[in-house]
Amino acid sequence: MELQGPQEPFDIEIGNIVYSIFPEEKDVYMVFKDGEEYVKIIKDTEQTWLKLNPETELPMFGMDEEINAIGQGIIAELG
Numbered sequence: 001m002e003l004q005g006p007q008e009p010f011d012i013e014i015g016n017i018v019y020s021i022f023p024e025e026k027d028v029y030m031v032f033k034d035g036e037e038y039v040k041i042i043k044d045t046e047q048t049w050l051k052l053n054p055e056t057e058l059p060m061f062g063m064d065e066e067i068n069a070i071g072q073g074i075i076a077e078l079g
Contacts, residue, residue, distance in 0.1 A: 012073035019070055021077070028052070031070055041067055046075070 009022045020032040027043035040052040042059060049071030050059040 010077055012070070012077055014066075014069050014073055019073070021070075021074055029074060039067070041071060043071060043074075 007023045009020060011018050011020050017033065022030040022032070024030055028040065030040050031038045040057065041049050042052055044050050049067050050061060051064060051067050052058065053060050
């Protein structure tokens with residue numbers, strides 16, 4: 001299933017933190033936290049999201065609960 005929906009920036013809230021999400025390309029999003037560039041993420045599977053290395057933009061494998069939570073928020077927003 002491909003995500004549909006706005007390709008405009010949008011906000012998601014996880015706990016008491018608001019993240020600003022900026023779609024870049026298919027399944028790639030720049031995430032801002034507290035008004036500052038925070039992390040770029042990419043969808044790996046429906047359940048798994050990966051952080052991209054800020055210098056090389058290659059996926060950094062490894063479980064990251066915050067990144068997965070942001071990814072699930074993106075799916076919920078665009079779903």
